[in-house]
Amino acid sequence: MSELDLNNKTSEMLANSEANVKNSKKNFTRPEDEKREVVAPDGSIIEVNPLYDYFSNEKPKEEKPRGGVVEKFLNWARAESIWVLGFGTGCGSIEIPPLVTPRFDMFRYGVQMRPTPRQSNAFIISGYLSVKTLKRVIRTYEQMPSPKYILALGSCTINGGMYYDSYSTINRLDKYIPVDVYIAGCMPRPEALLHGFVKLKQLIKEGKAEKANEYARNFDEYKANQKKIIKDWNMPDYNW
């Protein structure tokens, strides 16, 4: 294939993909992430789907605990080292910063903040959760390594709280992602959050905090609930 032909072919493909973008009404993917054909340097034509460079569509697997003394020891380590993702989802996130101050000092319980989902194993859903944020929460939760725990802070995560009839927030959090510990109140004080951590540690040590496996087991049910409420679903079903 000569260079001129290559150029013609490329510009034709670009025009086609632009036309596709214009024609399709409900398309939430960016034009550069569209599935398309590209010309390789040697002239061959290959099909690419850039969306799958970012995500994988494989379903989560249930990872059985090892059991025995080893699992007990590992659970102790997990309980004494809880790394919380620094992601405030609602008004309750204002209750998290006081935890690092001298008055509350969560570090003495082995609780730390981490900036990336890859390194954290606990996620605080702090207060009301708008549908727009729910999408980000799902993506982030799925990127966290298992075993992972969710603390739901405030009444809004239990029954919607004062936003029970809002058009843009969800009412029951555990329809969308599994929750380990609920901390009721509007807003719960930092002491209540610390108590939630202590409760979570107790659950982990007893081996009862296996909600990540529950999510994998009931994956289809959770996904159906999530898709019912998130209208602009532009990601694969599971984000590794």
Next chain:
Amino acid sequence: MNIYAKLAYTILGFLIVLNWGFLMGATMRKIGARMAGRHGIPFKQPWINLFKSISTRTVITHGIMYYIGPVFRLTGGIGLFLFMPMVFTGSPDGPWTNFSFEGDLILIMYFNVFGMLGMALGAGEGGHPYAAMGITRGLAQHAAVELPLTLAFLSIAIQFDTFSIYKIVEAQQGGIMHWVLFTNPFAAAAIILAMLGALGHSPFNLVKAPNEILIGPATEYEGTYLGFMMSAGATLHVMEAVLFMNLVFGGATSWLELIVKSFLIYFWSVFVGMVFPRFKIEQSVTWFFKVPLLLGVLAVIIFMF
């Protein structure tokens, strides 16, 4: 000394260094917490974090280079340890001199950069766009730190006419006034200032500070990879402190002396970090190119003539 005995001493020495690195890190965080009026983390926290990281059930990999990145970093730490004389016992073939040899200073300078390069390769394959940005900033700062450090090392090498760390330590024995700190004050000053960057505490910790938006090379690493990186960090902190101790502060004649001296050297960087807020990369690079670099050049010029 029998090679098997040497190997046993080396492995034992590494275990001491690794655990001392964890304990030292926890102590420094405790000191920071006490300064802020908090209780801070328990002393056992680094070990718990390590076990927890290893116990992670799902670990995502992005390819072979991504996997090798933390391994390279740990190799850098172990390499520093393997060729560094730890405790001065009066004989180059003594029990705690590891595998040090003539000219090990050059190899040690290489291992200092080795881990950083490994992380650059690994983070590059991680696919996170900010990781590449973070590692670029890390390498820029590291280059700025290495320049005054290398000049100071050269000055010390010219002063004692050797590239062997063991001989440099040997030449400093016999009293505090024999230390490079007093016999070559310009090189010592350059090292003491550049050391702040090498140990990577505030104000020069923008690269790995978790609360920066671009958290840099470590963004994608989790589970066992993170455990590797934590072990490597602990080893590197102790080994860099030991390197500066050997070159400037007269080495150590016992493990106790090594522990006290490395603690104080590491504490110097924590002490500065408590006082100064974090620098931006361009600020830290210009800072290293001003006073420490000039001191390094001066130290070399003095001993050249």
